Structure formats: structure tokens, C-alpha cells
Amino acid sequence: TQLLEQSPQFLSIQEGENLTVYCNSSSVFSSLQWYRQEPGEGPVLLVTVVTGGEVKKLKRLTFQFGDARKDSSLHITAAQPGDTGLYLCAGVRGSYIPTFGRGTSLIVHP
């Protein structure tokens, strides 16, 4: 059983469209992280959210942590080809070792 469920698994959109990626769990996390991974490289941290209900913005990316700290979403406005990549969420609990979701593979076509 996957502790963190990400959806959708794959997303193929046109440049300029908006999209939302979801990360859901039945467990409570002390913090939740979002990473982006490009082909042939390791994941790179985008953001860490720690407070229930917290919203963080990173240019065209908006991250939200659920009030109960069990879920999170990543919204991209006006997607660009440079946003193409694998988006991973990772939940951190008491052991401080993160648990990763399976990822959402995003392709943005010019």
C-alpha cells in the first residue's frame, strides 16, 4: 500500500494551460515537500510546507498543504515547456525520513 498517492500519474498538456497535481494520504505529516526531477538528473526540492492550510507561491507554482496535513496540491498556472518533468511529493513524519509518492510525469507541449 502506497502511503502517499499522487494523481494524475501522467499529464500531457499544451503550453499556456493550467494544471493541478494532487498528493493524498490517510496519514498526518509534520511537513510535506515537493520535488521536480528532469530526465537523467536527481530530484530538486521546490518547496517545503509545514503548517496546515499553508499556501506557498513560487512564481507560477502554487503549493497548498491541507488543513489536516494529510494532503497537498501543486497548481501550475500558464504551463511552459520548461515545466516538463517528474513532480514528486514527499511526506515527513516523526522519524524525519521522507516517504515519496510515485510521481506525476508532466509534459508541456509548445
Added chain:
Amino acid sequence: DAGITQSPRHKVTETGTPVTLRCHQTENHRYMYWYRQDPGHGLRLIHYSYGVKDTDKGEVSDGYSVSRSKTEDFLLTLESATSSQTSVYFCAISGTVVGADTQYFGPGTRLTVL
């Protein structure tokens, strides 16, 4: 970019042979991690270290061992490689506990076991 290197970057080996992957950091970070990444499974933790000679098992540790004799090096060993260990292996480091600090990943090692 955080100073993390992995070697080798690519390796092809045969079933039953021992394999050692190396992770080297120049950041003097305390925590180091080994993950494997497979399609449909995301990143799964194999082993991690919280200091020199201090290591612990992760989610998928069977068939793997690790050693950390120096702060900067974390070795992952497959004692007798199997085809199920074909994967991309990532090393990561963090200065403090992950929830409070950024986890930096290396470039990965692609291992194929024939």
C-alpha cells in the same frame, strides 16, 4: 549546486556478482541516504546514515548493505546482484533532519543486472 557525486554513473553487471556504488559529498552534511527509483514505484529508501558508522535500514534494505567510515563517503553494496536490483540509484544528503532542511540529491547511478 550541492557537492554530491556518485560513481559509477552507469554500470552493467551479471547476476551473482558483487557491486559497490559510491556517494561522495563535499558539504560536510551529517545525513546521507540511498534511494532506488523504479517506474511505478517512485523513490524508495534503501538505507540511510546519521553519522560516521551510524546507519539504519530503510523500506527496501534486503540484499543491500552500506558503510560510512568517513563523513564524506557513503557506500552501497549489493553482495550478490540480482535482476530485481536493476534500477537507478540516488544518493541524497541533508544537513539536519529532513523536515527542517533541504535534501540534496546526486545525479544517480544507472545499474543494469543481466
